[in-house]
Amino acid sequence: MNGKFVTFEGCEGSGKSTQLRLLSEYLKERGTDFILTREPGGGEISEEIRKIILNGKYTDMFDECEALLYAAARIQHLKEIIIPALNAGKLVICDRYVDSSLAYQGYARGLGAEFIKSINSYALQKYSPDVTVFLDIPPSAAFERKHGADEDDRMEQQGISFHEKVYAGYRALVAEYPRICAVDCGGTKFQTAENIKKLLISKGVID
Ligand code: TYD
Numbered sequence: 001m002n003g004k005f006v007t008f009e010g011c012e013g014s015g016k017s018t019q020l021r022l023l024s025e026y027l028k029e030r031g032t033d034f035i036l037t038r039e040p041g042g043g044e045i046s047e048e049i050r051k052i053i054l055n056g057k058y059t060d061m062f063d064e065c066e067a068l069l070y071a072a073a074r075i076q077h078l079k080e081i082i083i084p085a086l087n088a089g090k091l092v093i094c095d096r097y098v099d100s101s102l103a104y105q106g107y108a109r110g111l112g113a114e115f116i117k118s119i120n121s122y123a124l125q126k127y128s129p130d131v132t133v134f135l136d137i138p139p140s141a142a143f144e145r146k147h148g149a150d151e152d153d154r155m156e157q158q159g160i161s162f163h164e165k166v167y168a169g170y171r172a173l174v175a176e177y178p179r180i181c182a183v184d185c186g187g188t189k190f191q192t193a194e195n196i197k198k199l200l201i202s203k204g205v206i207d
Helices: 016-030 044-054 063-087 098-108 113-119 121-126 139-146 160-176 189-202
Strands: 005-010 034-038 091-095 131-136 180-184
Touching: 005 016, 005 098, 016 034, 016 091, 016 131, 016 189, 034 063, 044 063, 063 091, 063 098, 063 113, 063 121, 098 113, 098 160, 113 121, 131 160, 131 189, 139 160, 160 180, 180 189
Parallel strands: 005 091, 005 131, 034 091, 131 180
Antiparallel strands: none
């Protein structure tokens, strides 16, 4: 594997999609050979799994089932899309990865880090990201910016206290793993984009 692997993480409404779009535009202008993909999803099978996980009508899904579905979608996506791109020397940018499972299922759902690490051991041991960008904005501020949650989305339906736990989970991950870099999102989207660019250049994953 000689490509670089960058993941983006953040709470609901953290502006991840906007930042990924701005970064993609920058990389396209520079002629960088990259792919932008997302979890859960990215390929046909994992997009189907995504529909089940996020379906608002499955209110009685067990937490363990949820965590295993995310892990299943991940390994399919990893083998089908991410690994071939890395082997071809591309830069891979992925919207969410294992850290989402650690923060949402491990921490906020209370399944614990060990369970999440065990069901994601292949991804964690062999395909750990070179850099993870954490868009740092507390959920209260993020929801305000996003004008509320999507009622058809099972994860967004969770109350604010769930999202506060997710945020606390991410803060704990930032403290534990040096590869996860928190980027303050308090400024304008262009300031945040500039900070992300500087960070990725300093880490040697883009130029
Ligand atoms: P999405 O609509 O892509 O949300 P966002 O734009 O915030 O990334 O939905 C992904 C949802 O799945 C989001 O609520 C986070 C959640 N998620 C987990 O709980 N665990 C995971 O491992 C992953 C990848 C996502």
